[in-house]
Amino acid sequence: MKDARNLKRERLAPATYVLLAAVLLVTMILCVCAGSVRISPGDTVTAVWNTLWGKPVPENIAKNIILNVRLPRVLCVALSGASLSLCGAAMQGLLRNPLADGSTIGVSSGASLGALIAMATGFTLPGSAYGGVMVLAMLFAFGSLVLILSLAYALDRSLATNSIILIGVIYTMFISSIISLIITFSSEHVRSLNFWTLGSFSGVNYDQVKLLCLALIICGGILLHLGDELNAFAIGEDNARHVGVNVKRVKLIVLITISVLIGVCVSISGTVSFVGLVMPHIARMLVGPNHKRLLPASLFSGAIFLLLADLTARTLMSPVELSIGVVTSLVGAVAFVIIFYRTGKAG
Amino acid sequence: MLRGDHITVRYGEHTVVDDVSFQLEEGQWLMLAGPNGAGKSTLIEAIAGGAVYTGRIELGGKDIRSLKSGQLARKIGVLSQKNTVSYAYSVEEVVGLGRYAYRQGILSGGQDEDKEQVERALRLTGLEDLRRASMLTLSGGELQRVFLAQVFAQDPEILILDEPANHLDINYQQQIFSLIGDWLKTPGRAVLSVVHDLSLAKRCGSHAILLNNGKCEASGRIEDVLTPANLDRVYDMDVSAWMKGLLSQWL
Numbered sequence: 001m002k003d004a005r006n007l008k009r010e011r012l013a014p015a016t017y018v019l020l021a022a023v024l025l026v027t028m029i030l031c032v033c034a035g036s037v038r039i040s041p042g043d044t045v046t047a048v049w050n051t052l053w054g055k056p057v058p059e060n061i062a063k064n065i066i067l068n069v070r071l072p073r074v075l076c077v078a079l080s081g082a083s084l085s086l087c088g089a090a091m092q093g094l095l096r097n098p099l100a101d102g103s104t105i106g107v108s109s110g111a112s113l114g115a116l117i118a119m120a121t122g123f124t125l126p127g128s129a130y131g132g133v134m135v136l137a138m139l140f141a142f143g144s145l146v147l148i149l150s151l152a153y154a155l156d157r158s159l160a161t162n163s164i165i166l167i168g169v170i171y172t173m174f175i176s177s178i179i180s181l182i183i184t185f186s187s188e189h190v191r192s193l194n195f196w197t198l199g200s201f202s203g204v205n206y207d208q209v210k211l212l213c214l215a216l217i218i219c220g221g222i223l224l225h226l227g228d229e230l231n232a233f234a235i236g237e238d239n240a241r242h243v244g245v246n247v248k249r250v251k252l253i254v255l256i257t258i259s260v261l262i263g264v265c266v267s268i269s270g271t272v273s274f275v276g277l278v279m280p281h282i283a284r285m286l287v288g289p290n291h292k293r294l295l296p297a298s299l300f301s302g303a304i305f306l307l308l309a310d311l312t313a314r315t316l317m318s319p320v321e322l323s324i325g326v327v328t329s330l331v332g333a334v335a336f337v338i339i340f341y342r343t344g345k346a347g
Numbered sequence: 348m349l350r351g352d353h354i355t356v357r358y359g360e361h362t363v364v365d366d367v368s369f370q371l372e373e374g375q376w377l378m379l380a381g382p383n384g385a386g387k388s389t390l391i392e393a394i395a396g397g398a399v400y401t402g403r404i405e406l407g408g409k410d411i412r413s414l415k416s417g418q419l420a421r422k423i424g425v426l427s428q429k430n431t432v433s434y435a436y437s438v439e440e441v442v443g444l445g446r447y448a449y450r451q452g453i454l455s456g457g458q459d460e461d462k463e464q465v466e467r468a469l470r471l472t473g474l475e476d477l478r479r480a481s482m483l484t485l486s487g488g489e490l491q492r493v494f495l496a497q498v499f500a501q502d503p504e505i506l507i508l509d510e511p512a513n514h515l516d517i518n519y520q521q522q523i524f525s526l527i528g529d530w531l532k533t534p535g536r537a538v539l540s541v542v543h544d545l546s547l548a549k550r551c552g553s554h555a556i557l558l559n560n561g562k563c564e565a566s567g568r569i570e571d572v573l574t575p576a577n578l579d580r581v582y583d584m585d586v587s588a589w590m591k592g593l594l595s596q597w598l
Contacts, residue, residue, distance in 0.1 A: 231444060235432055235436065236431075238427060239430065241396055242425040242427075243420055243445055243497070244448030245447065247416075284434070288436075288437075289434035
């Protein structure tokens with residue numbers, strides 16, 4: 001029997017993934033082509049294809065720009081977007097909160113503070129130039145998440161949306177002031193990194209691509225494996241426990257995984273806000289809230305969104321490059337208000 | 348089947364459940380009755396693993412603290428007082444989560460069994476036509492039926508209910524309690540439920556525990572526990588006169 005309340009998205013999910021993958025590929029090619037030096041899509045594909053298969057690249061193609069400047073950046077942006085969006089989707093499921101995201105609940109700010117402290121103090125790990133930045137970013141991300149959730153729990157045991165967002169906003173403001181203090185009293189080098197607090201992929205290389213790729217494969221694999229558990233949490237923590245989910249274990253795994261992934265992203269590109277807030281909602285509109293479909297769709301949509309945001313940041317006021325966080329925040333803030341309004345009406 | 352010995356639950360200095368013991372046997376429907384704040388829901392949460400307690404709760408002779416989450420979920424199903432959903436899951440997806448405890452591990456298999464149990468649960472609760480409906484479009488009664496179907500799909504031996512029809516109209520109340528009554532008819536099953544409606548408790552229950560201020564005031568067969576003398580003492584009012592007065596409106 002047909003019912004007007006029936007959902008149709010399950011049948012559409014496979015086609016949606018094919019479409020998202022195609023859009024991602026086209027967007028990546030577009031992003032490599034666009035810039036101060038225009039490159040044709042054909043040249044881009046030829047340069048990448050020939051290099052992949054060890055064939056020589058024709059001399060009339062700007063190989064250096066494609067392979068050493070734009071491609072690593074495009075890959076970094078796509079991987080970061082996918083990671084941040086995946087973290088947002090997982091966090092929104094775990095906390096049963098459609099407004100949860102690394103940037104709205106202060107985790108990204110915490111990671112930024114950790115990264116900045118590492119830069120200001122020159123903290124490094126043996127054998128890795130930016131290992132110290134990354135480790136402190138991860139630790140501060142996890143610490144921030146635990147602190148914010150503990151404060152929210154002390155304030156309101158139901159961990160209501162508004163409590164978490166309120167504490168997240170206050171925490172972000174607090175961390176921002178500490179970041180400003182550190183920048184003010186630091187060396188010129190650290191002061192020059194101020195732009196980095198708004199996010200930037202300028203100057204990234206293949207080392208960072210490999211790192212992001214590794215983090216996304218490990219952390220993404222873990223999160224994608226927890227689709228059922230996140231579904232149970234998204235319905236309610238009590239319900240999750242009642243159906244047999246080990247809630248403490250799953251919560252800890254998800255929080256650590258999210259912190260690691262956000263920490264890696266922030267240590268490479270700084271704070272890029274709102275990707276994890278907005279894109280899971282778009283993915284949810286396409287494939288529904290089931291995390292087995294939502295998490296993969298969030299990966300694609302996050303990558304596409306951040307690629308387009310980076311393209312806008314690079315080309316809108318060319319030759320001046322905007323921080324990518326400016327673009328994502330402008331779009332994200334509007335989306336945040338719409339989602340908050342819709343959540344309020346539904347609730 | 349389920350046995351609690353000297354269960355005590357404290358929140359800080361406040362003792363919510365104070366040295367309560369109980370026993371639930373096959374075929375029984377044990378009603379937890381008592382005024383607000385008596386500790387009924389907290390006792391249920393302790394059994395379901397949501398509250399820290401002292402004492403011992405045994406399931407089939409084993410301490411439930413020694414059971415893994417999945418093992419416990421295969422034995423005990425819990426239906427909460429009020430369930431809400433924030434995202435547009437389909438009815439089938441929510442009912443299917445009831446099979447979570449059976450499909451842990453990559454090689455767990457059993458997909459046919461899972462499908463069969465979900466179908467059975469949907470059929471039992473009359474939700475077959477709503478299987479693809481969004482949870483956000485359902486009424487309170489339909490929502491509660493979906494979560495009851497989830498518990499049925501879980502295929503437990505013991506059903507624990509915390510005021511399952513508290514905010515539902517009488518039509519849904521009747522539906523929910525009939526469904527649970529039918530479920531209990533299969534051998535090897537038992538029900539433990541919190542109820543505020545004493546008439547409903549007397550009609551459906553076989554045994555009862557009367558709680559007040561966290562302490563057990565009486566326990567045993569329902570007709571021996573929910574007596575006028577016990578109820579008057581616990582509720583500090585003439586319960587029988589009040590109930591008769593209400594009933595007389597319909598006579």
